[in-house]
Amino acid sequence: MMIRLLTMSRMRIFEVLRLLVLGCNSLAFVKGLTTLTQYKIEKLTSLDGIHTFQDFVRGGLIEYLDVNEQNNALIALYEGEATSETTHIEIEPFTILGVCAGLIPYPHHNQSPRNTYQCAMGKQAMGSIAYNQFSRMDSVLYLLLYPQRPLLTTRTIELVGYDKLGAGQNATVAVMSYSGYDIEDAIVMNKSSLDRGFGRCIVMKSYTAIYQKNYENGTSDRVLRPQRTGPGSERMQILDDDGLAAPGEIIKPNDIYINKESPIHTTGQRVPADGQQDIGYKPAKQTFKGPEGESCVVDRVAFCSDKSENLCIKFIIRHTRRPEVGDKFSSRHGQKGVCGTIIQQEDFPFSETGICPDLIMNPHGFPSRMTIGKMIELLGGKAGVSCGRFYYGSAFGEASGHADRVEAISETLVKRGFSYNGKDFLYSGITGCPLQAYIFMGPIYYQKLKHMVRFSSHYSSGPRVMLTRQPTEGRAGNGGLRVGEMERDCLISYGASLLIFERLMISSDPFEVQVCRKCGLLGYFSHMLKRGICSSCSNGDNISMIKLPYACKLLFQKRASFENPFYLNEFMDTFDW
Structure with a gap:
């Protein structure tokens, strides 16, 4: 374990690299094993049985060595390599890695960038975050419904408690090409596995609103009983008698979850406390804006207060989601991929013993990525299932016994x-005939990442900005997919004029305008005369109708307001009059 210490003295920064090693200066070596003196053994056993790291440092059993001291020390990597001349022993090689990297089995068999990718994606995996996760009020919470502990574990997993709060599931993976929907790291998923709960998750979002806000004139908001009949009552069916959404109710987009009203006048002369009934109120209902076409459940309702001491109410909305095409998955070796297709189990390959895989991954994901640790994880998980024990794959742990060797796994x-x-003899689920090759199949720990296609897709239609009549910006507001300057320039360089016309006008903001062929200015349509009129020429003899982007028409009008109009008749040859 490398510890970097930075000290500043007299405007100079001295950098000291310290190596954390086990002090063996006063230790005796008997038959190749490190033993403590009888005094130190009695001293350690006399404690309450709980020893901290600092206890060993104060006792002289662990010490820090800087760069200068390393020149005079003979350090052994493992205890079995210690000799009579050895002065120090490394505590454990896998401690050089942090928590995220320590969760990877056999990371020393992977290409190093893959381990770096997993350190980033491991933080995005869904799972269980705490024992009180259903009592928390987080803004957004992603939870896996059936998390499992990995079959191939590491010492770091046990130390940090990852085996008690897992973030993935053990999936039976067959490494083969199947159906053509598994190219570019896509995976083929078994529909029956999804029906049994594989990859199913819940997304819990909190919505906060001020329950009763007090204004400076003494007025305040009020929450009313819902109307059970009449216009608009269908949007209040989930409300309880207190005007709030009841826990356990199914809530849909545009449903009202707080039946609130606000006073019309919030400033001015102070209203006495007994004069509230004479105040005019306006509707201020809170409407649920969730994903279109999907229903959620009101999980919990709680009262709280904000920084201004206003009484607030917080709703936790629960949304259960099962995997679908486009959702992102990843193994613990940095190999991410999306779900390419979902196929019935009857069409999946199966073994002689009836084992059917949950996932099918393309074998072309191994040669260029060089994630041999994933192959060993499949072997170790398969051996662990067959003999009923957990195998270990800690980093650099074969020599110290913290990682099982591949030979021992294969013998099991x-x-x-x-x-x-680790290969199996499989039959085709479509034809029933044996496959032409043995298939590498076994359990691998897969993580479902928080990037789901339902929350990442843009829409083909949606709201528009009132000023420019163009689609709104951003995915959060159901906005359109932006075609920017660089995309436009690329289309121009390729000469794709029809595509430019379709993207920049037809799919954006097409608008028909009246243009005078004589003066080139924009006209208007007279509903009384049922024809176009030019304001400059005061007649409609030379009016033609052309189609322009509405933003372009708005630009022409703004320029005309500066007494510098844009004359369209100069470009009349380019228009189809």
Whole structure:
């Protein structure tokens, strides 16, 4: 474990690299094993059995060595490598990695960028975050419904408690090409596995609103009983008698979850406390704006206060989602991919014993990525299932016993009736005939990431900005997909004029305008005369109708207001009059 210390003295920064090692200066070596003196053993056993890291440092059993001291020290990496001349022993090689990297099994068999990718994606995986997760009021909370502990574990997983609060599921993976929907790291998923709960998650979002806000003139908001009949009552069916959405009710987009009213006048002369009934109120109902076409559940309702001491109410809305095409998954080796297709289990390949995989991944994901640790994880998970124990894959742990060797794992597979290299004899679920090759199949720990296609897709239609009549900006407001300057320039360089016309006008803000062919100015349509009129020429003899982007028409009008109009008759040859 490397510890970097920075000290500042007299405007100079001295950088000291310190290596954390186990002090063996006063230790005796008997038959190649490190032993403590009888005094130190009695001293340690006399404690309450709980020893902290600082206890060993104060006792002289662990010490820090800087760069200068390392020149005079003979450091052994493992205890078995210690000799009579060894002065120090490394505590454990896997401690050089942090928590995120320590969760990866056999990281020393992977290409280093893949481990870096997993350190970033491991933070995006869904799972269980705490034992009180259903009592929390987070803004957004992603939870996996059936998290599992990994079959192939590491010492870091046990130290940090990852096995108690997992963030993934053990999926039976078959490494083969299937259906053509598995190219570019896409995975083919078993529909029956999804029906049984694989990858199913819940998204819990909180919505906060001020329950009763007090204004400076003594007035305040009020929450009313819902109307059970009459116009608009269908949007209040989930409300309780107190005017708030009841827990357990199914809420849909545009449903009202707070039946609130606000006073019309909030400033001015102070209103006495007994004069509230004479105040005019206006509707201020809180409407649920959720994903279109989907229903959610009101999970919890709680009261709280904000910084201004206003009484607030917080709703937790629960949305259960099952995996669909486009959702993102990842193994613990930095190999991410989206769900390419979902196929019935009857069409999936199966083994002689009836084992059917949950996922199918393309074998072309291995050669260029060089994630050998994923292959070993499949072998270790398969051996662990067959013999009923957890195998270990800690970093650099083969020599110290913190990682099982591949040879031992393969021998266990042979004893349990499997192939030495982990391959199985499969039959096609479509034809029933045996496949032409043995298939590498076994359990791999897969993570479902928070990036789901339902929350990441743009829409083909939606609201428009009132001023420019163009689609709104941003995915959060159901906005359109922006075609910017660079995209426009690329289309121009390719000469794709029809595509430019379709993207920049037809799919954006088409508008028909009246143009005078004589003076070139914009006219208007007279509903009385049922014809176009030019304001400059005061007649409609030379009026033609052309189609322009509404933003372009708005620009022409603004320029005309500066007494510098744009004359369209100069470009009349380019228009189809």
